[in-house]
Amino acid sequence: MTEKLMETFQNLFGADGDIRTYFAPGRVNLIGEHTDYNGGHVFPCALTLGTYAVARKRDDRVLRFYSENFASLGVIETSLDDLVPDEKADWTNYPKGVMWTFEKRGYKLPQGMDIAIYGDIPNGSGLSSSASLEVLTGIVLKDMFGFDEITMPEIAQIGQYSENNFNGCNCGIMDQFASAMGKKDNAIFLDTNTLEYEYAPVVLPDAKIVITNSKVKHSLVDSAYNDRRSECETALEELKSEMPIVTLDDLTEAEFEAHKDTIKDPVRQLRAKHAVYENQRTIRAVAALKANNIEEFGKLMNESHISLKNDYEVSCEEIDILVDLAWEIPGVIGSRITGGGFGGCTVSIVKNDAVDTFIEKVGNGYKEQTGNTAEFYVVEVGDGAHRLS
Structure with a gap:
């Protein structure tokens, strides 16, 4: 090259x-x-x-x-x-x-x-x-x-x-x-x-990281990204009126739930909820990986996607189809959207003996439901x- x-x-x-x-x-x-x-x-x-x-x-x-x-x-x-x-x-x-x-x-x-x-x-x-x-x-x-x-x-x-x-x-x-x-x-x-x-x-001795490219990118990604950031900044200022915090992710889930009504707009409340819960998920996921608990890591990946879909609203139909198809396949440990959202890719952890099946079934199902052809990359960490x- x-x-x-x-x-x-x-x-x-x-x-x-x-x-x-x-x-x-x-x-x-x-x-x-x-x-x-x-x-x-x-x-x-x-x-x-x-x-x-x-x-x-x-x-x-x-x-x-x-x-x-x-x-x-x-x-x-x-x-x-x-x-x-x-x-x-x-x-x-x-x-x-x-x-x-x-x-x-x-x-x-x-x-x-x-x-x-x-x-x-x-x-x-x-x-x-x-x-x-x-x-x-x-x-x-x-x-x-x-x-x-x-x-x-x-x-x-x-x-x-x-x-x-x-x-x-x-x-x-x-x-x-x-x-x-x-x-x-x-x-x-x-x-x-x-x-x-x-x-x-x-260390994934029995699994691979597989990236699936939806081959779609919706045009609202940049403006929506800036909107999400603005919504979170406003929610943070509202919470600061009650709590001595610097960032949203200073909060635990319990602290957020106790004070969430300080955030006046229900949409902003959902955005802040995602930020708080996703931060705690990430901390737990890294601990799970260090403990070689790959199944727990995958479960947290799945929860992350649900939050990104429902609370942060940065997924889209095509990505949700890829994730839903992945979740149906035995040997898929976890799957979620990755990146800014509104298209792009999913990241999945797939057991070695299920990788070929994953690519075939997700590829065929995605083509059937959307008419688009997904691309798959079994990636290495560099x-x-x-x-x-």
Whole structure:
């Protein structure tokens, strides 16, 4: 893959100079959805799917971008003096946003760059192709310009800041953190309020992680995501009038139930309920995994989906069909929506001897009920972003 991308880069931009290659993974979140911007815990892992870059510094301030995934757009050219969001800039708004954030933080970029990109994360799948691209840009800049003092957690924060403030999506830190800090065969148990984290081995001797791509992405995802965040922020302010809390996820389920009527709107109450309960589910799920209680982990995954469907209302018909089909198959330990919602993917833990049956029955059932063809990925847990040799 990198050889092909290098060949493309050299054909477009020339073969001379110090050309370097990089990789940043996508992620799947095993449990802990929509808790990251509510100050709670998440449990994502980096994938071996991700985004690759071939890059070289220039002698001027010109930026030239090319993506194999959007080859019809050709080379998109801009400048370090024009780091502003622009609809015509299309996908390059993500790397531009990271460059803008670097400069905003005092890391001045003295030269432009030529960058060629290729990603094998399916577009619109909810596996964090945008966060992968942001983190990828961050490590390119860190390495190319010698910003050795920037840590990988800071790269994640830069990616989140750029998506919030340059691209206008009020995402939490989880996606960028998983891409930056992933570790092979481990998931990251992250407290998004403090950024304290620990690695937890994902040891599934008799099972596999299977991602199912619904191949649908409903257009309301960005606006609805921002709406959910706003609803939770308002609910938090209402609760603060009665309780000395900093985030929704400071609450236990019992504390929430005792004070939930402080939240005046019933919809906001449901949103806050999901945040509180999902955080506690995530804490219990990680404890179950550490105790090798995979069945309990799967049960909590299922409960997570029900909450995301009914309380947070970020699922959709196609995703619910995939999950319902999965739950009917013996050997499926747990299945749930993963990612921002309104389409994208489900994540399932499936016993080894049931994987082929899972793919066949879920695939056939989904095609019959929706007319869409699902894609399946039996995934491996990989390392975080890094320069390739």
